[in-house]
Amino acid sequence: MNIAVVGLGLIGGSLALRLADAGHPVSGWDSDLATRSAAGTAGIAVGAGLGDAVAAADVVVLAVPLTTLTGAVAEIAGLLPPDAVLTDVGSVKGPAYAAARRAGLAGRFVGGHPMAGKEFAGFAAAERTLFDGATWVLGLEPDTVLAHWLKLARLLTGIGARVVPAAAADHDAAVARISHLPHLLAAAVASVASAGGPLALSLAAGSFRDGTRVAGSPPDLSIAMCRDNAAAVDVAVAETVQLLAEDAAVLLRSGHAVRSGWPPPAVDGPPLDPADMTLRERLLDLGRRGGWLSAVADDVLSVQGPA
């Protein structure tokens, strides 16, 4: 498969390096000259322009920041080869699908979200191992062309990712709870600690350090995530506020029970048949049950999930 990776920051750069290692022809592009130069030095083929990078692609991965995704989808739509599938790596999926539909790409766009960020950004932070065992959501909408979806799922399981099928709205509701809420609460702990003055900050130790770690990540990205997923974030925040108003002992016991059981041990599940007429529903059901695809072949989809 010919792959074009547009945006060579942490995620795009790591993906381009890993896919090239796996033997795929990869062409890369980034709007930043220094990034293109660094990627070229690292062995990624960088063409003369965006159109050049995308021209021969079977798969185009838009790995640009969330803040520029909508514009990038519109721009790429006019350059995409007729049979190519377009995916992205943004942390909110609803607006990405909306942008793709507006650009006439309904069915050819499969929104993606690798759960593999870290505090550092840019090609310099890229790592070939970033996606080993990482969860990678692939959006599955009523209008998604399943052949495109399976092509991407095969590509990503092939580099070691766990591919979770999910509807965009379900994905966005879930990440509000497990990612966007922790970003907001990390910022809140940092602010409340700071309001306690230098004594509080000098006493801050392990629970502060870990609980605020993601507050160290670039705030523009966190702000964009929370803004683009505002409705789901509001639900998660409202639930949090309600829990904080209730009995602390109950909250601490419940939280302990959840955290102690996470992550649950994974076991192999019954494989799925790519020719099954109900495959779309079976895939979405797999994702809702906490499962994922671990390998994709022509005749069988290997499945894992909680015991």
Add this chain to the structure above:
Amino acid sequence: MNIAVVGLGLIGGSLALRLADAGHPVSGWDSDLATRSAAGTAGIAVGAGLGDAVAAADVVVLAVPLTTLTGAVAEIAGLLPPDAVLTDVGSVKGPAYAAARRAGLAGRFVGGHPMAGKEFAGFAAAERTLFDGATWVLGLEPDTVLAHWLKLARLLTGIGARVVPAAAADHDAAVARISHLPHLLAAAVASVASAGGPLALSLAAGSFRDGTRVAGSPPDLSIAMCRDNAAAVDVAVAETVQLLAEDAAVLLRSGHAVRSGWPPPAVDGPPLDPADMTLRERLLDLGRRGGWLSAVADDVLSVQGPA
């Protein structure tokens, strides 16, 4: 100095091992037979009973769980040699001082709090290096005998801890912000994530893992901390709820600014004179400014803090 360590779990066990390494005669005691046996095997002298362990001590360290601290203070009061100083390691200081005063130990009790917990408990988790560079608050009240306070400060800086002087109320307000609040929010994130079902928990990655880490610690201890420090915890929670109701972008930027500047670089400050008549106020001021004692000698107290 003869040291008795009562309670040989993670904190008491680590302290007994480290003090013995530093050449202090250490006697230990724990109400649990298996713990006494494990400590004895590790080279800690364990006597025939609590009174035996305490009889010759210059310093008695009560390292029992917060849930049993009040009873332990009352019990030890009748056994404490006349010139010995009593300290503890609990994470809330107000109730510890109240218990000590009720037991007739005003002035001889110096509440302590090493900021060095971890998710694992018990003597098996004890580590000689647990307090290297760790912050260790020593409470300084109007009725604290300064000679007792300085004796403990010398002992603890001697094993590599940063000794922060603080009034009990100031300590409790600070730890509500930097420790008890993170415990509650970690539990809240775990609970809100769980309410999102298996899909949410299967997508949970770095920000969930770090943001909920302390929810894995024993809930009885977290519950006791939050209960014994309820007033200060309520203030921290109320500030958090208010921040969450305001603009997310403002919150995320403020939190990022605080986290990026933490911990501030430490520099040596002007040393303190143990004979200074205003030493108590100078020590409390040092703590309020985010500073600590790094070494205690007869004629000079070495000081560090934020630049």
